[in-house]
Amino acid sequence: MSATTDELAEGSLAQDPLIKDPLTKDLAPAMERLFDIDIVERDAPITHIEGAIPPYVRGTYYLAGPSQFEVGDQSYRHWLDGDGTATRLDFTDSGVQLTHRFVRTTKWQQELDDGRALYRTFGTSFEGDQLKRGIGLESPGNVSVFRFRDQLLAFGEQGLPFALDPQTLDTRGVHTFDGRLNHVSPLSAHPCFMENGDLLNFGVSFSPKQPSLTLYRFAEDDGSLVYRRRHPLPYPCSIHDFIISERRAIFFLSPYLLDVGAMLAGGKSVMEALSWQPERGSELLILDLENGDLITHMPAGDKYCLHLINAFDHPDPNRVTVDLFELDRPVYDQYEPLPNLFVDAPAGRPRRFVIDLERGEIVEARALDYRLCADFPAIDPRHSHRDYDDFWMLGISKTGQSGRKFFDRLERLSWQGRSSHWQAPEGTYLGGEPVFMPDPATEGRGCVICQAFHALNGEGEFLLFDAQRVENGPLARLSLDPPIPLGFHASYYPR
Numbered sequence: 334m335s336a337t338t339d340e341l342a343e344g345s346l347a348q349d350p351l352i353k354d355p356l357t358k359d360l361a362p363a364m365e366r367l368f369d370i371d372i373v374e375r376d377a378p379i380t381h382i383e384g385a386i387p388p389y390v391r392g393t394y395y396l397a398g399p400s401q402f403e404v405g406d407q408s409y410r411h412w413l414d415g416d417g418t419a420t421r422l423d424f425t426d427s428g429v430q431l432t433h434r435f436v437r438t439t440k441w442q443q444e445l446d447d448g449r450a451l452y453r454t455f456g457t458s459f460e461g462d463q464l465k466r467g468i469g470l471e472s473p474g475n476v477s478v479f480r481f482r483d484q485l486l487a488f489g490e491q492g493l494p495f496a497l498d499p500q501t502l503d504t505r506g507v508h509t510f511d512g513r514l515n516h517v518s519p520l521s522a523h524p525c526f527m528e529n530g531d532l533l534n535f536g537v538s539f540s541p542k543q544p545s546l547t548l549y550r551f552a553e554d555d556g557s558l559v560y561r562r563r564h565p566l567p568y569p570c571s572i573h574d575f576i577i578s579e580r581r582a583i584f585f586l587s588p589y590l591l592d593v594g595a596m597l598a599g600g601k602s603v604m605e606a607l608s609w610q611p612e613r614g615s616e617l618l619i620l621d622l623e624n625g626d627l628i629t630h631m632p633a634g635d636k637y638c639l640h641l642i643n644a645f646d647h648p649d650p651n652r653v654t655v656d657l658f659e660l661d662r663p664v665y666d667q668y669e670p671l672p673n674l675f676v677d678a679p680a681g682r683p684r685r686f687v688i689d690l691e692r693g694e695i696v697e698a699r700a701l702d703y704r705l706c707a708d709f710p711a712i713d714p715r716h717s718h719r720d721y722d723d724f725w726m727l728g729i730s731k732t733g734q735s736g737r738k739f740f741d742r743l744e745r746l747s748w749q750g751r752s753s754h755w756q757a758p759e760g761t762y763l764g765g766e767p768v769f770m771p772d773p774a775t776e777g778r779g780c781v782i783c784q785a786f787h788a789l790n791g792e793g794e795f796l797l798f799d800a801q802r803v804e805n806g807p808l809a810r811l812s813l814d815p816p817i818p819l820g821f822h823a824s825y826y827p828r
């Protein structure tokens with residue numbers, strides 16, 4: 334594959350039809366190597382650690398991400414297309430153990446057996462490609478990993494998760510929640526967890542006449558389905574994430590519409606069947622966590638949201654605050670064509686909405702002074718569903734300049750306006766949600782962990798930062814030999 338990607342690196346940027354600006358530059362040297370990392374499954378200690386891992390970091394970190402961007406002779410076009418791998422770092426008194434495995438999805442296994450691509454993916458369609466039972470994508474299990482009961486669940490966009498062994502990462506199979514969901518139930522890649530451990534998730538039905546969203550709640554103690562509640566949507570829109578406060582589930586609906594007919598009958602990829610229609614406006618939809626019932630919904634501007642940050646109820650029972658990262662427009666079109674991503678990445682900013690539930694109105698909508706494309710917001714988990722200040726994200730420093738680019742800043746932002754960041758050196762790219770590892774001795778203190786890939790020499794690392802002083806650079810660098818692809822979402826479970 335390297336010859337192909339080297340050719341792409343040298344020649345394709347100016348020729349690519351999506352890159353229309355003749356002034357387009359290569360703002361990310363060697364970034365094609367991000368998508369050309371051979372997967373080496375392993376279960377081995379990390380032998381080279383620079384710096385010091387704080388002694389309170391004891392527990393298990395998980396990461397999911399896309400990898401392997403070609404199957405047989407089929408090259409993938411989109412960052413979301415790659416087959417999922419799961420990664421585990423186990424932090425103990427005697428060191429750090431790394432486990433890295435493919436998620437053995439139905440798609441991965443069948444395509445391995447056949448030696449060729451069989452299934453259409455999020456951004457790649459091809460002659461004779463298949464859909465899951467003719468109506469959806471076979472999940473590549475590549476977006477997120479979370480523990481629920483005795484499983485680790487690997488989620489993809491809009492499909493059932495795959496259950497993995499939390500220690501070995503061996504794939505146990507499709508997780509149907511004990512048969513309560515069926516193989517074609519839509520389900521997002523972003524579950525939320527209540528204080529009692531119950532899992533909430535949602536699925537979208539893209540029927541053009543009756544688009545709807547179904548909210549599910551599963552009990553932590555016995556896995557039972559507490560409820561499922563279906564709500565009409567104003568349009569059949571792509572919804573990637575949601576957030577919960579202690580008592581409410583909050584959805585930001587962006588007018589990014591999926592023409593499901595074009596996908597099912599027209600042979601288009603999901604990416605090709607999506608269209609941005611900002612004139613239709615965005616909405617906030619708020620449901621009651623207790624029973625899944627509708628509380629209220631309201632217009633919410635005309636921007637796009639991929640990920641929310643946090644939400645919390647106020648002492649006033651009619652008020653809730655919802656924080657999210659708002660983008661000027663959707664970003665999925667910037668995940669292609671591999672390897673030249675984010676050529677025209679939209680600017681974004683953290684946005685805080687305070688909502689009066691009784692009046693069904695936004696009473697405050699304030700944005701932080703931030704102008705970069707950024708993603709993967711994370712908070713101190715002790716602040717979930719509570720008033721808080723700080724959060725962390727990965728930013729793209731060259732937002733606004735035309736040319737391929739990638740995440741290269743670790744950001745620490747606060748709702749009081751403080752901000753700091755660590756800028757990766759030229760040719761180093763960051764990945765993996767900067768998940769927070771709390772210091773149990775000190776409220777608000779801890780570290781954040783993310784990945785780095787040094788594209789110029791092909792080396793990979795995990796980096797740990799003092800969460801409050803990211804600008805000082807990594808506290809510890811955990812070398813990966815060989816590297817692993819940059820992932821999407823991560824989770825951390827302290828002992």
Ligand SMILES: [Fe+2]
Nearest residue numbers: 573574640822
């Ligand atoms: Fe996500």
